[in-house]
Amino acid sequence: MKYLAILRDSLRETLDRKSLYFLLVVSILLIFLCASTGFRELDAAGALEHVVKDFGTVMKFGAGRSLTYKYEVKIALSDVRETEGESARSATGYEFTLKPETVEEFHRAVWTWSAIDTGKLKKEGEPIEGIAADKVADPGADLEARFLRAKFREQMLGRVEVEPVEGSTAPRAFHVKLRTSSRALLEGAYEVSLLFGVWKGRLGMSLALFLSLVEIGMADQIGGFWGVMIAIIFTAGFVPGMLQKGTLDLLLAKPVRRPFVLLTKYVGGLFYAFIPAAFLIGGCWLAISVRSGYWNFGFLTSIGVLVVVFAILYSFTVLMGVMFRSTIGSILLTIGLWFFSFIIANGHAAMRLPEIAPKVPAALTKTLGVLKLGLPRTTEWGQISQIYTMKGNLGSDMDVVMESRQSQGVEPPAWGSLALSSAGFIAVMLGLACWLFARRDY
């Protein structure tokens, strides 16, 4: 009951902070922006034209070196019809016939894609198989079909079947079957409007990706960076404020144990992160869900992730508050640690990429890995939030995204290690803070 009083007092202190209301007002504006967004599904032909529009752009992404080739590819679509799929993963789709109109440019794009895909083309200016100065060879139906399959997969999640129309010769026609779990997974299938229709435009990406980007932006960028930063700045004074002469005397003269006072104060401080996080994420989730019709419950995990990220950093803020009894000092040291751990986490992730790993001494990668374990792993918590948010929008197709990421050397955060090292960090910080607080004279 006594410690419940401290918890309630922390809530009271939180609710007294004007900065909290600033965060809530900003949240209301963002929720309003989400609520003003509208989505309209476009007709199948329009959506597919948008999809094939960029087939002339062939790109290769890589650490430090990317290649981009642009060809004037025009593709004609015919016999477009919407279909119903046979399972949840292929619940909807299109069937149509596709025929390139600019044949030579189409062949150039196919050869270039093939050279990149097989790893033969490493840098710009290198010769490309099939493309001579005066002539471009016919890549053949198989290679063309593979190219088309890959291009569709770049722009949608789901099943793609591309078969040359029987008996057609160059320029060949292809029969295409697209199957997805949701129309939201197909690029260009929606029109988006902002501010209740003041601005309208075709969505240049799939609705699922767009919603994921908006939600990740809210949770990871606005909440996870600015929100956590503001929360640190305005809660850093909680412990030094409690330790002020006169305030602490009143508290310690009560029949309470010091470590429990500090721990309860710490838990109470988490209200400051939870209230605006729940308000912002919950509000945006509701607004986006109602407006788009996609109820992404995965996005709500961001509330928990934001509180966990704040909890990790706030444990350090509490320790600094007990050590130095200075609000400014606590803020600067916490933000410094946050920045440092961000650098280490990203440095370590970069060093593990297949293109970079061989060039970096293994000892350095290992050292950073060990160092990372002892620091706040906020970057990885952000990735957890991103994964759940995307999974909520993409459904089981998220597995494809994860596989694609892994093939690029990007490993998803290891849950067990992340939870354990974060809990360990909090325990060590709070343990030290309690030990100091219990043995000091005030």
Next chain:
Amino acid sequence: MPVIETVGLVKHYKNVHALKGVNISVEAGEIYGLLGRNGAGKTTLVKILLGIVHPTSGTAKLLGRPVGDPASRARVGFLPEDHRLPDYHTAETALDFYGGLSGVPRRDRRKKIPAMIEQIGLKDAARRKVRTYSKGMKQRLCLGQAMLHEPDVLFLDEPTDGVDPVGRKEIRDLLAVLKSAGKTIFLNSHLLSEVELICDRVAIIELGTLRREGNVRDMTRVENVYALTVDKPIDALLPAIQERVKGVRRVGSGIEVTVQDSTALNALVDYLRSQGFNLTSMIEKKQTLEEVFLETLEKPEAAAS
């Protein structure tokens, strides 16, 4: 069993010896005053008793329990000198918070808080934020939080600091009520006249050492010195009086005499009457506590004896 007891209490800060072996014992129902200059060790002693400061050596007990044990503070109220109530509280929420920390059940708090707010005179400001309070109002609120859980022992560090004369009188009356209710009060105050009015026993502490301790009446009494006033000018009689007493001096319209004992005093009174003087008053001479305090600080060896 003493309510407050310290034995050989020592506290060293880095380069400061704040307490050098202090022994005190306060019985239940006493009002005990601790006097001393700034930096004498008064606050350190109180903070050790309340577990805010850890002793270097020695033992201290509160209500029979070692002071490190939080349970020892369950029946204790404390009004610190430089208190700073969190300014986001109102009187109601502050009392609710500190009452909760003292273990007062929520249902009891609901009944006690309005009564306490009435008692400390903050009824009209009960729902205003503490940041809008005057110093006196904060002082009264702080006193309220110290009393809400009806403690057996109250530690009051400068309780009348910042309070106007009327408020001071009210606090004195309140302390008298608490004393009559059997509460033990440990008082730190610079206002020696107040301590003299309120306390049963006082201790004088200087540079971490307890210089003098005792009953207020005993400490302020001056043995065999009396102030006499008579109905006529007495100057002509002074030589004759001088022969009958150990000492005499003219004070105002009367005299102050130092006698051997009560027999000598009665003989003097008989003599004055025989000379046609009528006694209009006779008062046993007392020192003020302030005089005792200053004397103790100036002549520590005399105080010790």
